[in-house]
Amino acid sequence: MSSYTLEQFVSECRDVLTHDGEPVDRVEQLVPSMFRLLNGNKDFLKPEHFVSDPDHYSRNAIHIEEDESFSLYALVWSPEQWTPIHDHGTWGVVGVHEGALHEQNYMRTDKAESSADEGVELARGGVIVLVPGAVTSFVPDPDHIHLTGNPDETNRVVSLHLYGSAMAGFNIYDSEAQTRKWIEVSHNES
Numbered sequence: 001m002s003s004y005t006l007e008q009f010v011s012e013c014r015d016v017l018t019h020d021g022e023p024v025d026r027v028e029q030l031v032p033s034m035f036r037l038l039n040g041n042k043d044f045l046k047p048e049h050f051v052s053d054p055d056h057y058s059r060n061a062i063h064i065e066e067d068e069s070f071s072l073y074a075l076v077w078s079p080e081q082w083t084p085i086h087d088h089g090t091w092g093v094v095g096v097h098e099g100a101l102h103e104q105n106y107m108r109t110d111k112a113e114s115s116a117d118e119g120v121e122l123a124r125g126g127v128i129v130l131v132p133g134a135v136t137s138f139v140p141d142p143d144h145i146h147l148t149g150n151p152d153e154t155n156r157v158v159s160l161h162l163y164g165s166a167m168a169g170f171n172i173y174d175s176e177a178q179t180r181k182w183i184e185v186s187h188n189e190s
Helices: 006-018 023-038
Strands: 058-064 071-077 092-098 101-108 122-130 135-138 145-149 157-163 169-174 179-184
Touching: 006 023, 006 058, 006 071, 023 092, 023 135, 023 157, 092 122, 122 135
Parallel strands: none
Antiparallel strands: 058 071, 071 157, 092 135, 092 157, 101 122, 101 145, 169 179
């Protein structure tokens, strides 16, 4: 397993995306690839992939496909950094390189169409804790609504996130205002 490379991972992603398939088909095929990447030789992770930000978690690009059909980021979570409640609007595969990543899931309970941005009612769902080497996945429709972060007071978390787009933005939710809105997000080039 140690000889599996980033280039092989990217090639497998391209191969999976050349075939028609539902998001669930794609994540089923790519979870084992992410597992091999995380549990093999990690020489592809360079110092620039571990850049952090004191104000919020950091998104460090490892690979963004030229046609923006998929992207791979190293997210660095300093102690006590969290995302807002959000969804990605696409499929994804997430694995942990270092630390323990926490995810709190939410379910949309209002009767409005899933594309509605107002009158959004959320109920808390389950909690997932991912440790080094663990991999999870998600698909849209219904949207995978969650918040993710690092509750640890002293140690960072580093996770790899593969998305079915360039992931230039996502929907954030305000549970008190019962709204959802699209925001653009930045990343560090590497």
